Amino acid sequence: MKIAVFDSGMGSLSIIKSIQKVTKAEIIYFADQKNYPYGKKSKSELKKIIQTTITKIKQKFEPDMIIIASNTPSILFSEFLNGDIIGVLPPVKLASKISKTKNIAILATSATIKSKELNLFIKKESIGVNVKRIDASELIDLVESGKFLTNKKFCRKIIRSIGKHFEGIDVITLSSTHLPFLLPLLKTEFRSIKFLDPAESIAKKISLRMKKSKRNRLRIYTSKEPKILQRNLQRIGIKNRVNFLA
Numbered sequence: 001m002k003i004a005v006f007d008s009g010m011g012s013l014s015i016i017k018s019i020q021k022v023t024k025a026e027i028i029y030f031a032d033q034k035n036y037p038y039g040k041k042s043k044s045e046l047k048k049i050i051q052t053t054i055t056k057i058k059q060k061f062e063p064d065m066i067i068i069a070s071n072t073p074s075i076l077f078s079e080f081l082n083g084d085i086i087g088v089l090p091p092v093k094l095a096s097k098i099s100k101t102k103n104i105a106i107l108a109t110s111a112t113i114k115s116k117e118l119n120l121f122i123k124k125e126s127i128g129v130n131v132k133r134i135d136a137s138e139l140i141d142l143v144e145s146g147k148f149l150t151n152k153k154f155c156r157k158i159i160r161s162i163g164k165h166f167e168g169i170d171v172i173t174l175s176s177t178h179l180p181f182l183l184p185l186l187k188t189e190f191r192s193i194k195f196l197d198p199a200e201s202i203a204k205k206i207s208l209r210m211k212k213s214k215r216n217r218l219r220i221y222t223s224k225e226p227k228i229l230q231r232n233l234q235r236i237g238i239k240n241r242v243n244f245l246a
Helices: 012-022 043-061 071-076 092-098 116-125 137-144 152-166 179-189 199-209 226-235
Strands: 002-007 026-031 065-068 085-087 103-108 130-135 171-174 194-196 217-222 242-244
Touching (some): 002 012, 002 043, 012 199, 065 199, 071 085, 071 116, 085 199, 092 103, 130 152, 152 179, 226 242
Parallel strands (some): 002 026, 103 130
8 A cells, every 4th residue: 555644844754653553554755845834824825735735646656545644734624635635633532531620732833723623623523621722833843943853952941831831731632743753852841741642543544444565665755955854854763765856
């Protein structure tokens, strides 16, 4: 099976790692860094980007499945999602079930937390809880810039600043695929909070729906400067060549 995974940069890797834990697959990873960050684009601009990217991926790679590995377009454009195109959505229902304080939060991009689509999603998925929306744009930048690897002291400072909004909350959804890279730091700073990574449910869904390949294979592309992504990937142990895809 051939799976194409894309978002605006490093975020796709959290999905890819989870997939590789549960099944073998040929994966095409497209980091659309030219359009980073998705969460600060206008709705019309982002919709055009996503449409163009899906068409490009289908024509070039003919994948069995495409994963939009970003909560922002997955929430804003549910019309794109079908049997062959999967989005990544905040695990609000699970957070509602396991919360003891009945106060949960969503960490997401500014575009996501301000959207009426997220409000509708929360009404549909939440069960008897209060849901706080927290702009995680600064945290997402820590990952895409590579600072989560090179400057942990600065990362902790930003995390503590965002953490001022966590009071009374016991479950938080990491509703950007960049955020799982900060999970070790988040857990250290906020030991009483349960952080939910949506990548696990996506991986399980894929493993149940598709036939396994004989081995894992990963091809990596970026719409910006390959050397920059290559450098950050090497820091986390990924030595695959990064190719340019216009």
